[in-house]
Amino acid sequence: MKALTSLVVISSLFALSSFNVTADTAAIQAAVDNQVRSATNKARDQYRHPVETLSFFGVTPQSTVVEISPGGGWYTEILAPLLQQQGKYYAAHQPKDAKSEYAQKSRADYLAKLAANPVYSKVEVTEFSAAGGKQIAPAGSADVVLTFRNLHNWYMAKGDESLLTAFKSFHTALKPGGVLGVVEHRLPESKLNTDWQKSGYMPQSLVIKLAEQAGFVLDGSSEVNANPKDTADHPGGVWALPPTYTNKEQDKAKYQAIGESDRMTLKFRKPATK
Template sequence: MNAHPTPKSRALRYSLAALSAALLVACAVPPASTASARADSAALDAAISGPQRADKARARDDYRHPKETLTFFDIAPSQSVLEIAPGGGWYTDILAPYLRDHGKLFEAQYDSPNAGLAAEEQSGRASFAHRLAAAPAVYGNVTIGTLRDGRFSGFPADGSVDRVLTFRNIHNWIKDGQIDANLRAFYAALKPGGILGVEEHRAAPGTSLQQIIDSGYVTEAYVIEHARAAGFELAGESEVNANPRDTKNYPHGVWSLPPTYEGGDLDRARYAAIGESDRMTLRFVKPAH
């Protein structure tokens, strides 16, 4: 004959049942941070696969790894992001829809002091602005400004930005003598703890400054040295955009490779097989103190 459970044993049984149920719920519902990360990842996937991106742009994904690169730079949809010298808008087409609802995207068109490029740059800026204005549903939360002589105009850049991003631009600033002024401007634009994300064609260690200017390939040591001089700390390095097939010794420098093919049809198949350049991907932080 079974003994009747005592009030104490019944209370213990109920407590154990409640604990088991709580554990089951905890296992079934992911932590808020995990759920948020999954939602951010899905939103980034949607931006990368969105119809605003042309097929020609998508063809570069295998070389530029946009999801892995932006994830390495710790981009989130609620941030304010400043992209430098967007060119035709390859990354803009991803960042704009990703940040549209909860964040903010600033685009700083680089105004080179090279007078010979003035007409070309003006045409490119006008085309970029027209394309963004024609699709407000995608680009309605984008503000276009200018970077000239290490100073921004067109939007506030005084310690209020979460991320500054630059893709394959540093070699131009070295040639123009603007690299240090620009890096100081990026530092000033960022919040304490903000991140500067750099992707750049990577030269072999020991490459001279003149070779850097002529070839478009920059040494990692050069970038790190000048970023540190501007106040940044190196916070991470990624090989996501590395290309070991790139020998970096071509008649037209990095511009021999796709997508530029500056040599025309000469050795085009060889350069196509190499693909886009070997690139460093570096993450710098503005110290929080």
């Protein structure tokens, strides 16, 4: 009887765990399907796989999430409604004192987007700089820190130093056991001996090495955002591909056929204990 009771308890716990995973995924899907999202952004779901990506990183409606450099708010349109009721969403955007006109305009446009719809009323905008000195969220408060296709920008500034500084700030913001989710354009390891630094692509091995140096452990990888059609050797770099088409009409049909870039999807974890 005792063994049977234990089996029932274990079975119940397994069922509860399975239900939570299903419920969280359903909540993410509902956020992806919400009406606030623009048609242009929805059209990119086939390349960015938001449901699978956020599920892989362990995001739930109850999570405290920091998104680094949210840009125009592609993921904000999903994360804000997902986290509005039970979670917390920090959007670590360009610093208020950013020197460039581009950074200032990007931040202003983002704030205007938030002000235009009550679904964004609980988004807390903070600041991020790859040079450091900014608090993206209170120390030890975040369950998940997310960065989508940003690493190459920081790397082009000061190389390894920029990425290490960024990773350390993410580590500080996370709770022990918290997750850093990284999606980035992936350079084939066979191209490490090429002049790739300004191509927009990053070697996965380098990203892992620098994240580990900052105190993270690699907790998993996914090929959900992989694209084997992308050779990562285009004139104009990754921006030759959609949606940017930096080469304009030159070979546009070829780049349309390739689609968006091949991307690494890496899950790192801040160790639960030192």
